[in-house]
Amino acid sequence: MKDLRQLIIDSAAGKAKAQAKLYQLLAPKMFGVCLRYSKDETEAEDNLQEGFLKVFEKIGSYRHEGSFEGWVRRIMVNVALERYRKNHVMHPVEDMAAYEVPEFDDRIISDISAKDLMKLIHELPPRYRMVFNLYVFEGMNHKEIAKEMKISVGTSKSNLARARGILQEKVVKVFGEIENNYSA
Amino acid sequence: MIKDNEKMDELFRSKLEGFEQDPPSYVWDRIREQQAGKRRNVFFLYLKGTGVAAAVLLAFILGWQWQLDRQEEIPTLMSEKQEIVAPNQQAEGQDQAAAAVEELTAEAQVAESKQPELIERETEAKPVVREKQIEPLVAAARNVTQQVTQDEIAREQESFSLLNLLDIQLDEVFPEENQLAAINQKKITTNEALLSSVDQSRIQENARLLAANREAKQSGSWQVGAMVTPVYAISNNSQSNNYARDMAIANNNSDLNLGGGISVEYKTASKWSVQSGVYYSKLEQNSSNQPYRAENIYADAAPPSSDIQDELAYFNTAVAVRSGEMLMNTAAGVVALDNLPSNAKLSNSFESPSSQDGILLTATEFEQAFDYIEIPLIVRYQLLDAAFDIQLLGGINTSVLVANNAYARSQFGREHIGETRDMNTFNYSTSIGVGVGYGITNKISIHVEPQLKYFLGSLNDNPDVSFKPYTIGVSTGLSYHF
Numbered sequence: 001m002k003d004l005r006q007l008i009i010d011s012a013a014g015k016a017k018a019q020a021k022l023y024q025l026l027a028p029k030m031f032g033v034c035l036r037y038s039k040d041e042t043e044a045e046d047n048l049q050e051g052f053l054k055v056f057e058k059i060g061s062y063r064h065e066g067s068f069e070g071w072v073r074r075i076m077v078n079v080a081l082e083r084y085r086k087n088h089v090m091h092p093v094e095d096m097a098a099y100e101v102p103e104f105d106d107r108i109i110s111d112i113s114a115k116d117l118m119k120l121i122h123e124l125p126p127r128y129r130m131v132f133n134l135y136v137f138e139g140m141n142h143k144e145i146a147k148e149m150k151i152s153v154g155t156s157k158s159n160l161a162r163a164r165g166i167l168q169e170k171v172v173k174v175f176g177e178i179e180n181n182y183s184a
Numbered sequence: 185m186i187k188d189n190e191k192m193d194e195l196f197r198s199k200l201e202g203f204e205q206d207p208p209s210y211v212w213d214r215i216r217e218q219q220a221g222k223r224r225n226v227f228f229l230y231l232k233g234t235g236v237a238a239a240v241l242l243a244f245i246l247g248w249q250w251q252l253d254r255q256e257e258i259p260t261l262m263s264e265k266q267e268i269v270a271p272n273q274q275a276e277g278q279d280q281a282a283a284a285v286e287e288l289t290a291e292a293q294v295a296e297s298k299q300p301e302l303i304e305r306e307t308e309a310k311p312v313v314r315e316k317q318i319e320p321l322v323a324a325a326r327n328v329t330q331q332v333t334q335d336e337i338a339r340e341q342e343s344f345s346l347l348n349l350l351d352i353q354l355d356e357v358f359p360e361e362n363q364l365a366a367i368n369q370k371k372i373t374t375n376e377a378l379l380s381s382v383d384q385s386r387i388q389e390n391a392r393l394l395a396a397n398r399e400a401k402q403s404g405s406w407q408v409g410a411m412v413t414p415v416y417a418i419s420n421n422s423q424s425n426n427y428a429r430d431m432a433i434a435n436n437n438s439d440l441n442l443g444g445g446i447s448v449e450y451k452t453a454s455k456w457s458v459q460s461g462v463y464y465s466k467l468e469q470n471s472s473n474q475p476y477r478a479e480n481i482y483a484d485a486a487p488p489s490s491d492i493q494d495e496l497a498y499f500n501t502a503v504a505v506r507s508g509e510m511l512m513n514t515a516a517g518v519v520a521l522d523n524l525p526s527n528a529k530l531s532n533s534f535e536s537p538s539s540q541d542g543i544l545l546t547a548t549e550f551e552q553a554f555d556y557i558e559i560p561l562i563v564r565y566q567l568l569d570a571a572f573d574i575q576l577l578g579g580i581n582t583s584v585l586v587a588n589n590a591y592a593r594s595q596f597g598r599e600h601i602g603e604t605r606d607m608n609t610f611n612y613s614t615s616i617g618v619g620v621g622y623g624i625t626n627k628i629s630i631h632v633e634p635q636l637k638y639f640l641g642s643l644n645d646n647p648d649v650s651f652k653p654y655t656i657g658v659s660t661g662l663s664y665h666f
Contacts, residue, residue: 016216023212032203042425045211052215053222087504114199121196136193137201164192171195 005064012060019056026069027052030076036133037080039122047083051076077138081148084130112175120170127151128163135160228640232612235580239561246450246458407449407457409631409663415443417467417655421515427648430502432471432550434515441466443657445558455566457575463558465583467643467653469516471550501544503530511605512544516552516651517644522602525592548592552604554643555587556611564619573629575619581637583611606645613639627666633659 007025010018030051034044054075062071121129130149134140135156140148142156149156418438423431445463452458503521504511510521510530524530528546562579588603617635624630635657642650 020212023215027212028204028206029202031205031207032200035203035205036200042429045207046424046426048207049211049214049218053218056215056219112195112199114203117196117199118203121200132196136197164189167196168188168192 004068008059008062008064008068011056012062022055023052026072029069030072033073033076034080035118036121036137037077037130039126039129043083047076047079051079054079077134080133081130084126085150087126112171116175120167123170124163124166128159128166131156131159132163132167225641232580232640235614236561239563239580242563243458243460243561246452404450404452404457405665407447407451407663407665409447409449409661410444411447411463411631411633411659411661412442412444413463413465413657413659414440415465415655415657416440417653419469419515419653421469421649421651421653423513423515423650424648427513427646430504431513431515432501435470435472435549439468439470441468444659444661447661447663449564449663455569457564457566459562459564459577459579460560463560465556465558465655465657467554467556467655469514469552469651471514471552501546501548503544510544512550514550514552514604515649516554516604517607517646517649518605519550519552519590520602520605521590523599525594525599525601526596528592546592546594548594550601551591551593551598553587553589553591554585554604554607556583557586558583560615562615571622573621573623575621576617577619577633577635578616579614581613581615583613583639585609585611585643604644606649608641608643608645611639611641611643613637621663624662627664629663629665631659631661631663635659 004025007018007022011022027048031044031048034047034051035041038044038047051072055072058075062068121132124132127149131145134145134148135142142153142160145151145156146153151159416438417440419434421434443463443465445461447459447461447463449457449459501512510524512519512521524544525546525548528544528548530544558581560579560581562577564575564577566573566575568574585607588607589600590602590604592599592601615635615637617633619631619633621629621631636654637657638654639652642652644651
């Protein structure tokens with residue numbers, strides 16, 4: 001803990017070694033976060049790069065209160081949100097339709113890997129992916145998501161429902177079939 | 185349903201919450217590179233600021249010096265004129281006084297016995313006369329020695345001899361020192377009247393010629409000119425991976441345009457000169473479609489064969505439709521299309537995972553044109569001053585974006601379709617070059633000046649795009665010296 005504090009202080013002073021260590025310490029986790037918010041690895045790399053540049057730029061303002069990892073993670077999410085706002089301010093569509101999705105077996109849950117799920121997230125349309133991430137992983141409610149993404153609460157709800165529907169459908173389609181084949 | 189949702193959320197949360205993956209090592213290299221770039225930018229910003237400040241200071245000093253020279257020249261001439269007049273007036277006044285002295289001398293001869301006393305009085309009076317009258321005149325004469333002619337010097341000397349003589353006689357006639365001083369004071373105030381109008385005009389003419397001569401030698405000169413400049417711009421751009429993936433292909437690395445303008449130059453007495461002016465210049469970026477995106481149209485089905493893809497190559501300029509706008513990535517920045525080109529159709533893929541969710545079906549090529557007004561501040565150093573003069577030049581330019589247009593070129597001709605987003609209004613560049621001039625007449629000369637110009641920052645503010653062309657221009661024109 002003390003080491004991390006010193007690392008943060010040295011990084012704020014612009015020491016290259018400290019910054020490199022801090023990057024090594026946090027980059028794998030943060031790359032995982034960036035991957036969830038991106039359509040592919042290239043976009044995640046861009047976000048990670050931009051995020052760490054911001055971390056080193058703003059690290060002097062970190063007050064050593066609360067989790068540093070949480071602080072860095074919030075920067076990564078903000079970078080993803082900024083990129084989204086810049087590229088996807090569009091389509092004020094209210095989509096409140098109910099989606100029929102097939103149910104999936106509990107056995108799928110144990111068999112499916114994190115990488116497989118990440119691939120499914122990448123395939124989501126950008127806004128669905130963003131809403132799903134903010135709701136499921138950041139624990140935001142629809143009001144907060146609507147504010148962050150400059151959309152209505154209804155749109156946030158419908159986007160989440162649609163995201164879940166697409167994901168569930170794909171999970172069942174891809175992994176359910178594999179399961180069936182094995183069991184056949 | 186709710187249970188299913190919770191199950192879904194939990195599935196993803198449990199598997200991905202603590203998900204870790206090592207990023208490629210080049211990400212860290214890119215971070216370091218960008219940090220260094222930011223430091224460089226700060227340095228360039230500092231350099232830019234220093235350059236501008238130095239240029240403003242230089243311009244101010246030169247302007248102030250020039251103004252000072254002009255102001256000082258005239259009062260100096262006036263005082264010189266007065267100083268020139270003083271001995272002449274003295275001489276003429278003393279001519280008249282000499283006549284009176286001659287008369288008085290005759291009377292004085294009557295009292296020859298008083299000679300020793302006269303000598304004695306002379307020795308007493310002289311210091312008074314020299315201190316109060318002669319010394320200022322000697323000083324004045326010393327000041328104008330370099331300006332007056334030999335003739336004037338002779339007259340001056342004559343005046344002094346007469347003055348000396350006059351002093352003696354006056355001293356004899358007016359023994360009281362304060363009386364002598366009063367007379368002399370009166371003489372000085374009436375000197376103007378004693379100077380003939382011909383002499384006065386001659387003195388003024390001499391002073392004018394002297395001033396003109398001095399000004400030509402010491403205060404430098406001005407030069408105005410008009411230039412025509414063919415500019416060859418070489419594209420220098422880079423984009424983030426994400427941006428470049430959906431970018432229309434940049435199909436030219438260079439373009440040739442015509443610019444020009446008027447220049448004003450101030451040449452100092454030394455080999456240095458400072459030039460500014462107003463110039464017009466133009467930059468372009470041309471783009472075409474992305475053939476390899478043809479297969480993306482068929483993302484969900486089997487992609488067509490390569491032959492078909494080639495045929496459909498033009499059916500695939502990626503665009504984004506956001507808030508009713510159509511945006512297209514190009515090497516110079518994002519083009520916002522106001523109008524769809526005549527031969528284009530828009531296809532939209534709302535649930536596309538790509539940020540560019542639209543496809544422009546067109547065989548059109550795109551052209552972005554940027555018009556700038558430039559205000560340079562160039563410092564020149566004269567290397568050779570002969571029949572051909574050669575100068576080294578370097579400086580900083582401020583380019584102001586005055587027109588920003590995007591066009592589509594197809595069989596329907598050239599259509600205006602919109603503009604490029606995020607273009608900076610003010611841009612700074614440095615330039616270096618060589619100037620060769622040839623004097624056609626004393627006042628008019630012809631110039632040929634090759635110059636290399638490099639923009640200090642990207643012309644586009646979009647963080648995903650760096651658009652910094654450098655240009656080679658050959659300015660040709662005429663200038664007038666005065």
